[in-house]
Amino acid sequence: MNERMNYFIFSTGGDWDSTSLYLNGENFPSQRLLLEFETGRDFNGDPRRGGLSNGGNASCFVLPEQTGAGEWAIFPGKIDLEFPTHKVTIENQSPTFAIELTRVWLDNEEVSHQLLDLQVDIDAIENRASAYLTLYKPRLLGADEVATYTLL
């Protein structure tokens, strides 16, 4: 990984006391962490194959704790999200943060081409914490599956 790239590690045990955020190995006190990906759908909003390669919308930033500081871009870089039951890794090394070049792993299995939605919203000020991830799993036989993993 490039030395200039951001490498965040977010970890939570399910409460505020066990929640932490590190940037390149150092504690990074923050008010809010937001990652939103909407991808893998056609013009009608129906899920389709390809996941992130279909393009979409993404908003990712960290709002530092210190007052007056603006939003801190997470990408280009990498972030590990360690939840009580799942681990999600998101990486995008492109300087322009092209969403098609984003790679996502769920529990060490790449799901970039199955991703539909991913939302991680940790807001300490508003006392709000929610995270989920939705995958589209086409099946050769039987119905296709849209699986939602509740992370928090």
Added chain:
Amino acid sequence: MKRFLSLLFVLMLTTAFVGEAFAQRSFGRGGGFGGGRSSFGGSSRSSGGSFFGGGGSSSSGSFSRPSAPSYSGPRSSSSFGGRSGSFGNSGRVNSSSINPNRNYGGSSYGGNRTTVIYGGQPYYSSGGFWSGYALGTMGSPWTHYMPFHPGFYTYSPYYSNGVYYEGGFSFTRFIIGIALIIFVIWLLIRLFGGGGGRNIRYTNYR
């Protein structure tokens, strides 16, 4: 878009196979045309001889002489010898085919049966649409198992009393072929289609 491309790919695949099959069929007919041309040429020469025979022997002699070497040499010399004897007669003159392996009964394709020597063995064919494909399955048996090839829709030739008989059209294979083609199209759509059909199951995991 991907679904459309998949359907286009299947269509192109089908067209390519059928096109190739029709090309083979036309080549097969080419052999038939070769036989037809020989008999047709023979009959025209015969009728020409009888038609122009009334006009004068000098014209027929000068007309037929340069063409004699261009047609099959030994046979023409013997047949011309025979024709010269009956020159001027109004009766029909029969000619035999250039290809001794083919013997069309009756008119060229109107006959009930056609005997073809195939691989050293006589082959009885009705001369119908599927006949060439049934014969082709002897030379390239893989076409008998390819639903995209018309040879698939014929019974394989069978051997009896030293003679091969053509299989003809098989309605059972026609039904199987349609089912196989539908299955292949469905499989391609499932494998490469865009997805997002109405049949979606929503699940939640923690």
